[in-house]
Amino acid sequence: MHANPVEYAGATxxxxxxxxxxxxxxxxxxxxxxxxxxxxxxxxxxxxxKAACEYAVSYAKSRLDRRWRRxxx
Numbered sequence: 001m002h003a004n005p006v007e008y009a010g011a012t013x014x015x016x017x018x019x020x021x022x023x024x025x026x027x028x029x030x031x032x033x034x035x036x037x038x039x040x041x042x043x044x045x046x047x048x049x050k051a052a053c054e055y056a057v058s059y060a061k062s063r064l065d066r067r068w069r070r071x072x073x
Contacts (some may be wrong), residue, residue, distance in 0.1 A: 003053040009064040015056035017049040018042065024052035028060035 014025040020042075022043040027041030043059055046052040 003049075003057075006057050006060075008061050009067075011060075011064055013057055013060040013064075014042075015053035015060075017046075017052035017056075019046065023047050024049050026052040026056040026059070028056040030060050030064065 001019070002063060003015045005035065006015070010033040012031045014031075016029065017024040018027055018062040019025075021054035024047070025042035027043065029037065029039050031037045035066060040059060040063065041056065044052075051065050
C-alpha cells in the first residue's frame with residue numbers, strides 16, 4: 001500500500017507498507033527538490049498498514065531534519 005505523499009522540508013515523502021510474514025513493513029521513499037531519490041527500509045514491522053505508513057513518514061522526516069542540520073541539500 002502506498003499512502004498519500006507528504007511534502008516536508010523541500011522533499012516529497014512517499015510512505016509504503018509492504019505485507020510480509022511478520023506484518024506490514026514500513027518503507028519510505030524520499031525525493032528531494034533536486035530530484036535525488038532515496039529509499040529507507042524496510043524499517044520496522046507493524047500490525048496495520050496505517051501504522052507502518054505513519055512510522056515511515058516520521059522516520060523520513062527525522063532523516064530530513066538531520067540532513068538540514070548538517071547543511072546538506
